[in-house]
Amino acid sequence: MKSIRVLHITPSVRMLGARQSLLTLVKELAGTKYEPYVLVPRKGPLTEELDKRRIKWIELFLPPWRKGRSWLTLPSRVAQLRSLILEKHIDLIHCNEIYPNPHAVVASSNEPLGKEFFGVLVNKRRVGRPQIPIVTHNRLSVTPRMIKNYLLSEATRLIAVSEAASQDFAHCPWFAEKVRVVYNGVDFQEFEAAKTRRSMVRQRLGYNEDELVVASIGLLMPRKRPAFILEAARRILERVPQARFLFVGDTSPGHSGYRKELKSLAQKLGIEDKVQFLSFQDHIAEIFAAVDLNLLLSNNEGFGRVVIEAAALQVPTIGSNVGGIKEIIIDGQTGFLIGGERANEDSVFWKSMDDFVEKAVFLLQSPQERLRMGQAAYEHGRRNFSSESYRQGVMAVFDEAIEEFRQTAPPW
Secondary structure, X not given: OOXXXXXXXXXXXXXXXXXXXXXXXXXXXXXXXXXXXXXXXXXXXXXXXXXXXOOEEEEOOOOOOOOHHHOOOHHHHHHHHHHHHHHOOOOEEEXXXXXXXXXXXXXXXXXXXXOHHHHHHOOOOOOOOEOOOEEEEEOOOOOHHHHHHOOHHHOOEEEEOOHHHHHHHOOOOOHHHHEEEOOOOEOHHHHHHHHHHHHHHHHHHOOOOOOEEEEEEOOEOHHHOHHHHHHHHHHHHHHOOOEEEEEEOOEOOOOOOHHHHHHHHHHHOOOHHHEEEEOOOOOHHHHHHOOOEEEEOOOOOOOOHHHHHHHOOOOOEEEEOOOOHHHHOOXXXXXXXXXXXXXXXXXXXXXXXXXXXXXXXXXXXXXXXHHHHHHHHHHHHHHHOEHHHHXXXXXXXXXXXXXXXXXXXXXX
């Protein structure tokens, strides 16, 4: 049987959650009827991981769609993308995030690339219908304006990473037709293997065996509420002096001085010697192996992959009751949800400080309860968020998109 060639387009090679999910997916697709090719903007950590797994990748930088500085180079790069689609006989395009969706839509159209291109760019002209199916992942919240600007209505199918993420499209007339929910998956074997290195990693990070590591892992940005964690840490340390707080991740664009602000806050609170900041780590499974309690207190989160990564190492999570987080934590069983129905509002969320401190202290002082919740989180994650279930869910959407095209569109 002829394989179906899929071009997976990613706008970045940094191994953050979206690329971790992509790597998990293409590993799982290799050897199935779907043959993966990954289009990357440059070489980097992702291509190194793809090489290890013998996954084919192609380098082509696609300038940002909505930046004026890109307009001179966009037509030629989109033309290159069109040529590549034809040359490699690509049967389906998968945009790993929404940002390359307009590039894929225009490149896979049979419309000429000329002055009309700029009409599409500024939403003054509709592009011709794509000639191969496009499946695009929506991993973060999107606004109606973003749906329009990134031509998301032109995708054949949109994969939302949670029911909450799917609701951003609920007002669209094509919502039921196009939007499908597929939860992200984690390679549990990779994380389970890291567990054997717990003592070594903790020693490398400077933690004694009797210390309890509380971690917040991800981009260092206000949305993740690290200042809230630091304020709570001061109170937690009064009752659990062996607690240690670990932040892993780089600052997001636009927040370059944020790490310095947080370090100053820790110093002001008198807890700087109990707090550690690490830059982004390529081997995040090892970091989770050193952790006793995971935190994800964002004010908005499409999914919350770190909850499942922690669960793969039997570490429970305290999370905010928002977005995809509340779909993957079973409150009181696999972790705790805090903040109530308005947990997305920072002013309201800060009022849950007492509740958070009590729950964190409870888990840190109760090793048996922490173990019980961690085991429950592991079992829940294995059942619902494995790499196998992720592959099956995405393949079902690919199948659906291809079948629709077979019925409604002629081949190139």
